[in-house]
Amino acid sequence: MDSATAPHDLIARVRERVRDLESLEPGERDVSAVDLIDEMESLKNAAAAAQARASHLLKQSRVAERAHLPAPMRDRGVATEVALARRESPHRGSIHLGLAGVLVRELPHTLAAMEAGRCSEWRAIQIAQGTACLSLEDRQQIDAELMADPTTTEGWGERRFRAEVDRRAYTADPSAALARHRKAAGERHTSLRPAPDGMVRFSALLPLSVGVSVHATLGRAADEARAAGDERTRGQVMADVFTARVLHGRTDDDEGPVTPVAVQVTLSDATLLNLAGKLGDEPGWVSAPGVAPIPLPADLVRDLIARAQADGEATLRRLYVRPEDGQLVAMESASRCFPAGLAAFLTVRARSCRTPGCDAPIRHRDHVVPVARGGPTSASNGQGLCEGCNQAKEAEDFRTWVVDAELHDLVLETPSGHRYRCVIPKLPPPQEHSFVAHFDENLTRLLRRSA
Numbered sequence: 001m002d003s004a005t006a007p008h009d010l011i012a013r014v015r016e017r018v019r020d021l022e023s024l025e026p027g028e029r030d031v032s033a034v035d036l037i038d039e040m041e042s043l044k045n046a047a048a049a050a051q052a053r054a055s056h057l058l059k060q061s062r063v064a065e066r067a068h069l070p071a072p073m074r075d076r077g078v079a080t081e082v083a084l085a086r087r088e089s090p091h092r093g094s095i096h097l098g099l100a101g102v103l104v105r106e107l108p109h110t111l112a113a114m115e116a117g118r119c120s121e122w123r124a125i126q127i128a129q130g131t132a133c134l135s136l137e138d139r140q141q142i143d144a145e146l147m148a149d150p151t152t153t154e155g156w157g158e159r160r161f162r163a164e165v166d167r168r169a170y171t172a173d174p175s176a177a178l179a180r181h182r183k184a185a186g187e188r189h190t191s192l193r194p195a196p197d198g199m200v201r202f203s204a205l206l207p208l209s210v211g212v213s214v215h216a217t218l219g220r221a222a223d224e225a226r227a228a229g230d231e232r233t234r235g236q237v238m239a240d241v242f243t244a245r246v247l248h249g250r251t252d253d254d255e256g257p258v259t260p261v262a263v264q265v266t267l268s269d270a271t272l273l274n275l276a277g278k279l280g281d282e283p284g285w286v287s288a289p290g291v292a293p294i295p296l297p298a299d300l301v302r303d304l305i306a307r308a309q310a311d312g313e314a315t316l317r318r319l320y321v322r323p324e325d326g327q328l329v330a331m332e333s334a335s336r337c338f339p340a341g342l343a344a345f346l347t348v349r350a351r352s353c354r355t356p357g358c359d360a361p362i363r364h365r366d367h368v369v370p371v372a373r374g375g376p377t378s379a380s381n382g383q384g385l386c387e388g389c390n391q392a393k394e395a396e397d398f399r400t401w402v403v404d405a406e407l408h409d410l411v412l413e414t415p416s417g418h419r420y421r422c423v424i425p426k427l428p429p430p431q432e433h434s435f436v437a438h439f440d441e442n443l444t445r446l447l448r449r450s451a
Helices: 006-022 026-064 076-088 090-106 109-117 123-131 137-147 158-172 174-185 209-227 232-246 300-310 342-351 386-391 443-450
Strands: 190-196 199-205 260-266 284-288 291-295 312-320 364-367 382-385 401-404 409-413 419-422 434-441
Touching: 026 076, 026 090, 026 123, 090 109, 090 123, 090 137, 090 300, 109 123, 109 137, 123 137, 123 158, 137 158, 158 174, 174 209, 174 284, 174 300, 209 232, 209 284, 232 443, 260 300, 284 300, 291 300, 291 419, 300 364, 342 364, 342 382, 364 386
Parallel strands: none
Antiparallel strands: 190 199, 260 284, 260 434, 284 291, 312 434, 364 382, 401 409, 409 419
């Protein structure tokens, strides 16, 4: 096939598939539509892999042609060529060219997963960035652990994927991870970007403990306001509270005592006790109400807990797990609604919404098998969902059931008959039990110390 016409032929075939879909009867169209969406996503990923290989070959060719020039000048302009071909900025072209070299030379499993259609370019960037501080051996080990087996990352959302990359990188080289974290904390800043319809997007890059506490505080203010009858949306209240604090100079003294924010740290006993070896270097997971868990290097987690305990702001609660696989013990209630302890259990177990690909914080505790159909209020029949996914699940012909009671793996079936596996994250490796450290801290003092 002539290379000049190949892309046009492929585009024509895609358009033909869509026309074929439009010609189907409604009863057949829904299944075929989902299949086509899935196929096109795989095609996009495979195309990104082809672009990466082509970009790397372009750089190799250009460098070979300029062998007579000084080394710094041999690949000059290649990133711009990539950017022009991809209709993007030169900055993005540099990112794509750098990623191409890393994929071809150092991340063979990630590149193969892209070529197979199951790994996106975004995920490839995350694994390349997250392992950049590691040795080639450690980097390739994480590449193999995450990308060699298609089932490893099945159903993962983008936040969970990046969190797992970071967790494994922290464990592989704790000293490099700590140095990288300290360097990143020194780069904290705020930024402003234009948004449509006369809006702007204001953001802040902050150390994890500070960012989690700030977001949780705004979320707590929003929840209290809405519970009191405020008609603004949760997001509107959070934005308004933030604006009032900054623009109008309100302080904690002006508004009375700050409501304590419970920051939860989940970690293994080996990490808490700083045992020698790899288990003692396992990261902890830091979260707060409305904030999905984020991994933090073991040394920083121990320091966070030690400072909170020294100030009398932390309490320790043990959640016992099976030593062989780290699964939490079962809990059950006769109530139709999940009581506080069981609701907390579901949140710790799942970390974020159970729907595959959704990383939103858990807001609803839902029965896998509805109570109306005889489902019990128990850990085995409970799951944590975000508000949107819980509402979607109530649509006609959505079904969920447990397929592995031990690991609490679920299967979600959509009205079109497609099935998706829902797998929960593994807990930190236990010795004999795991600990969950909870501490209620005075927000102002914690922010000042962490900053």
